[in-house]
Amino acid sequence: MKFMMDLFSAEGMATLSFLGVVGLTFIGALIAVGARNIFHNVLGLALALFGVAGLFVYLNSPFVAMMEILIYVGAICIAICFAIMLSEPLYLPKPPRKPIKLLGAGLASGLIFAMLGLLMKKTTWVAAPERSTDWSITTLGHFLLTKYALIFEVISLVLLVAMLGAIVTARDGRGET
Amino acid sequence: MSAWFSDLTLLGCFLCMVLPIASFGLIMIFTRNNHKLSLAISLLCSTIPLIIAWSLLYKYWDIAEPIVYNYDWILSDFIKIPFGFLLDPTSLLMLTIVATISWLVQIYSIGYMEGDPGFGNYYAFLSLFALSMLGVSISSGLLQLYICWELVGVSSYLLIGFWYEKFSASEAGKKAFVVTRFGDVGFFMGLAILTIFYGNLEIANINSAAVAQSMPPWLISTAALLIFCGVMGKSAQFPLHVWLPDAMEGPTPVSALLHSATMVAAGVFLIARIYPFFSASPEAMAVALAIGTITLLLSSTIGMVATDIKQVWAYSTVSQLGFMIMGLAAGSYFAGYFHLTTHAGFKALLFLCSGVFIHHFGTNDFFVMAAKGGRKLIIPMVTITIAALALSGIFPFSGFFSKEAILGALYHHPNKIWFLMGLLGAFLTAYYTFRVIFVMLFPKNPAPEEQHGHDEPHEEHYGVPWVMSIPLLVLATFTLILGFCQGYLERFLLGHTLHHEHNYLLLVSAVVAALSGIGLAWIDWGSKKAKCVGFISYVPALENFFKEKWYMDHFWRWFLNVFIYGTFSRLFTYNDRRVVDGGVDTVAFSTIGSGRLLSFFQTALLQLNLLFMVVVVAGVGLYLLIGR
Amino acid sequence: MINNIETYLYIAVFLFAIGLYGVLARRSLIAVLISVELMLNAAMINFMAFNRFLAPHPAVGQICALFIMAVAAAEAAIGLSIIVAIYRKMKTINVEHATELRG
Numbered sequence: 001m002k003f004m005m006d007l008f009s010a011e012g013m014a015t016l017s018f019l020g021v022v023g024l025t026f027i028g029a030l031i032a033v034g035a036r037n038i039f040h041n042v043l044g045l046a047l048a049l050f051g052v053a054g055l056f057v058y059l060n061s062p063f064v065a066m067m068e069i070l071i072y073v074g075a076i077c078i079a080i081c082f083a084i085m086l087s088e089p090l091y092l093p094k095p096p097r098k099p100i101k102l103l104g105a106g107l108a109s110g111l112i113f114a115m116l117g118l119l120m121k122k123t124t125w126v127a128a129p130e131r132s133t134d135w136s137i138t139t140l141g142h143f144l145l146t147k148y149a150l151i152f153e154v155i156s157l158v159l160l161v162a163m164l165g166a167i168v169t170a171r172d173g174r175g176e177t
Numbered sequence: 178m179s180a181w182f183s184d185l186t187l188l189g190c191f192l193c194m195v196l197p198i199a200s201f202g203l204i205m206i207f208t209r210n211n212h213k214l215s216l217a218i219s220l221l222c223s224t225i226p227l228i229i230a231w232s233l234l235y236k237y238w239d240i241a242e243p244i245v246y247n248y249d250w251i252l253s254d255f256i257k258i259p260f261g262f263l264l265d266p267t268s269l270l271m272l273t274i275v276a277t278i279s280w281l282v283q284i285y286s287i288g289y290m291e292g293d294p295g296f297g298n299y300y301a302f303l304s305l306f307a308l309s310m311l312g313v314s315i316s317s318g319l320l321q322l323y324i325c326w327e328l329v330g331v332s333s334y335l336l337i338g339f340w341y342e343k344f345s346a347s348e349a350g351k352k353a354f355v356v357t358r359f360g361d362v363g364f365f366m367g368l369a370i371l372t373i374f375y376g377n378l379e380i381a382n383i384n385s386a387a388v389a390q391s392m393p394p395w396l397i398s399t400a401a402l403l404i405f406c407g408v409m410g411k412s413a414q415f416p417l418h419v420w421l422p423d424a425m426e427g428p429t430p431v432s433a434l435l436h437s438a439t440m441v442a443a444g445v446f447l448i449a450r451i452y453p454f455f456s457a458s459p460e461a462m463a464v465a466l467a468i469g470t471i472t473l474l475l476s477s478t479i480g481m482v483a484t485d486i487k488q489v490w491a492y493s494t495v496s497q498l499g500f501m502i503m504g505l506a507a508g509s510y511f512a513g514y515f516h517l518t519t520h521a522g523f524k525a526l527l528f529l530c531s532g533v534f535i536h537h538f539g540t541n542d543f544f545v546m547a548a549k550g551g552r553k554l555i556i557p558m559v560t561i562t563i564a565a566l567a568l569s570g571i572f573p574f575s576g577f578f579s580k581e582a583i584l585g586a587l588y589h590h591p592n593k594i595w596f597l598m599g600l601l602g603a604f605l606t607a608y609y610t611f612r613v614i615f616v617m618l619f620p621k622n623p624a625p626e627e628q629h630g631h632d633e634p635h636e637e638h639y640g641v642p643w644v645m646s647i648p649l650l651v652l653a654t655f656t657l658i659l660g661f662c663q664g665y666l667e668r669f670l671l672g673h674t675l676h677h678e679h680n681y682l683l684l685v686s687a688v689v690a691a692l693s694g695i696g697l698a699w700i701d702w703g704s705k706k707a708k709c710v711g712f713i714s715y716v717p718a719l720e721n722f723f724k725e726k727w728y729m730d731h732f733w734r735w736f737l738n739v740f741i742y743g744t745f746s747r748l749f750t751y752n753d754r755r756v757v758d759g760g761v762d763t764v765a766f767s768t769i770g771s772g773r774l775l776s777f778f779q780t781a782l783l784q785l786n787l788l789f790m791v792v793v794v795a796g797v798g799l800y801l802l803i804g805r
Numbered sequence: 806m807i808n809n810i811e812t813y814l815y816i817a818v819f820l821f822a823i824g825l826y827g828v829l830a831r832r833s834l835i836a837v838l839i840s841v842e843l844m845l846n847a848a849m850i851n852f853m854a855f856n857r858f859l860a861p862h863p864a865v866g867q868i869c870a871l872f873i874m875a876v877a878a879a880e881a882a883i884g885l886s887i888i889v890a891i892y893r894k895m896k897t898i899n900v901e902h903a904t905e906l907r908g
Contacts, residue, residue, distance in 0.1 A: 033827035105829035111795035128861035162879030170886035781904035
């Protein structure tokens with residue numbers, strides 16, 4: 001019962017909700033990858049993104065978490081939904097999966113997982129000697145407009161170009177059949 | 178930059194170079210369809226250099242030390258290649274000659290080229306030509322001089338082939354370019370030798386005694402002879418003289434500009450420019466003397482039988498150039514350069530006068546001109562006679578003084594054969610010159626009457642446009658007074674007056690040679706009882722030989738056929754086809770083949786490719802992590 | 806247990822592996838794109854974790870995360886438009902059928 005008691009303490013609640021968030025992420029990710037219906041994939045992605053947003057809250061940055069939900073869930077998932085609607089109809093029969101391909105993919109990702117995990121295990125992570133504790137959004141804004149102003153501008157440009165590119169790529173060719 | 182404007186001399190030199198090229202660019206890019214504007218630009222950009230040239234000449238009349246503005250373009254080890262301006266009497270005089278003649282020609286061309294569709298282009302080319310000649314005259318380094326020298330070749334190509342619709346004109350342009358280029362190869366090799374073994378291409382330095390100390394004599398001779406090849410090409414010396422008579426295909430003012438006063442004079446000028454260097458090599462001087470003599474005799478004899486008026490003057494130019502080279506090579510820098518100066522004046526005058534006749538009668542044959550009443554054009558007829566007198570070397574015209582100077586130089590040469598050859602040349606010159614003059618002054622068979630009736634209104638119109646006659650009068654004045662400036666020029670060019678011992682034998686023989694030439698011409702062509710056949714026609718074989726231009730054209734044609742087309746061309750074609758083309762083809766085919774081979778790997782299975790990539794990356798990563 | 810960098814990194818690696826599996830296994834281009842988004846999120850978690858536990862200033866990692874988001878948005882826009890264009894041209898979005906460039 002000690003475990004149960006711990007569970008309901010403040011710290012225990014935090015742990016529990018953290019586990020919940022992680023579980024949400026993994027379940028969402030598995031649905032996003034595993035489900036056969038493409039629409040379920042998007043919903044799974046949205047679920048995983050909510051989980052990641054929760055992780056960001058645990059990582060002390062509610063602002064990025066909010067952005068995650070706004071941009072990913074709010075924009076990208078919706079865009080993917082549109083793409084789904086614009087492409088192949090869902091009622092068409094799907095060809096059966098090829099086990100060999102799934103096996104290969106699983107193997108490769110397993111290898112990568114093993115490699116990265118090993119890498120992580122072997123590395124000793126050293127924190128910077130002096131660490132600022134200023135987590136405020138104000139500082140973030142200051143940084144974006146002073147020290148990182150150039151990348152800020154460049155990323156705006158990238159977005160603009162991407163937008164134009166998307167329009168040009170997706171529209172019907174001029175006069176082409 | 179402020180130094181540029183505070184030093185007026187430097188600014189002047191700079192303007193001399195910049196304005197003509199600016200005019201060329203402006204006309205070619207913007208205004209060549211607007212004839213009036215092109216003319217205005219070109220005239221402006223040739224008048225300012227004219228003023229600059231004369232004021233520089235006036236300012237530095239008592240110049241003692243040459244004025245040098247140098248910018249070192251390449252400095253590497255002992256190699257030093259400067260760009261800049263060098264002002265000394267030699268370059269100042271040439272600058273003035275070039276600026277004056279090209280300005281007069283531009284004025285004259287207003288009348289001559291009026292209504293030509295390429296009027297704008299024509300002035301652009303004239304500007305380019307002025308640029309290159311001014312550049313030749315005031316260059317401070319030999320490489321800079323060489324660049325301008327080649328520009329002269331380019332602009333002469335453009336001007337000679339100006340009426341490029343005419344096949345012969347475009348051919349002549351090509352011929353002039355290629356033949357002078359042929360000589361310039363030698364010039365360039367000479368420069369290369371100088372650069373490699375001496376290093377300093379600054380003219381003032383090459384002329385100093387330092388060259389003789391740092392280079393062995395045989396090397397100096399080689400370099401000088403190679404540079405002399407360039408002179409032979411540009412100054413139309415035997416055996417590279419063949420381009421000049423053909424080059425008369427261009428508009429007549431162009432002939433006056435290029436082939437009498439400036440372009441061909443560039444070669445002689447080059448010798449004068451590096452005269453101390455040249456005279457350091459007795460072999461080069463001897464070769465130059467021989468070449469000059471051969472050229473003089475050869476072209477004089479061809480001039481005796483030519484019927485095209487421009488051809489006659491062309492050959493006389495060649496012969497006078499030979500004369501100048503003889504003078505220089507005989508050791509008298511002043512005589513050669515003085516003859517260059519006077520010749521520039523009277524030969525330009527000859528060409529411009531002929532231009533008036535050609536323009537008026539639409540023919541190049543002076544027999545036809547004479548028959549059509551050429552002598553009724555008063556101003557050109559008088560001026561052409563003045564020029565002819567100068568060319569023959571008759572007192573008091575300028576040619577008399579300069580020819581006498583050259584003959585004097587030849588007379589002092591230890592080998593008297595050159596002097597005799599010079600006398601023979603002077604005699605022949607007088608003969609063929611007055612052949613033209615007498616034929617035109619005293620036409621034997623006037624035009625048939627029906628032609629008079631045919632174009633009666635035209636016949637009355639014997640006026641000459643003032644833009645064409647003014648340059649004639651100016652040049653005639655020069656021809657009259659330049660001879661008496663000999664003393665001043667001597668002091669200017671040499672720094673002191675030559676000691677003239679009055680050698681009456683020399684004087685008398687020169688005058689006798691000229692007068693007997695004129696007299697023979699009078700007997701053959703001038704007098705009432707003249708048979709109008711040259712004395713040379715009594716020896717038909719010789720006449721034929723001269724008429725065929727000593728078979729030089731045939732020789733070059735044969736040379737081209739056998740050596741260039743038959744040997745090199747075929748070799749290069751083979752090389753091109755087999756080695757170059759074959760190499761490129763092999764590369765291309767192997768690229769296609771290997772591409773085709775590699776394309777089997779392109780399975781279009783994106784995910785498979787990616788899978789392999791991931792596996793490899795993961796494998797390598799794992800290996801590195803575990804293996805350590 | 807929570808407050809430790811390796812937890813987050815393991816989460817990220819797992820997410821990355823799942824995303825990679827999706828990229829390699831799925832045939833629908835849209836599903837591939839979804840998987841790529843998962844991989845990007847894994848990278849983002851990495852940045853945030855380093856930012857939380859190691860970085861000298863906590864703003865830097867957040868800014869990186871924001872940039873990844875922006876790039877992801879751009880990538881999604883372009884990718885989706887390409888998918889739409891491919892569908893219009895080939896009447897399928899199955900990546901295995903996109904074989905026009907086979908050698």
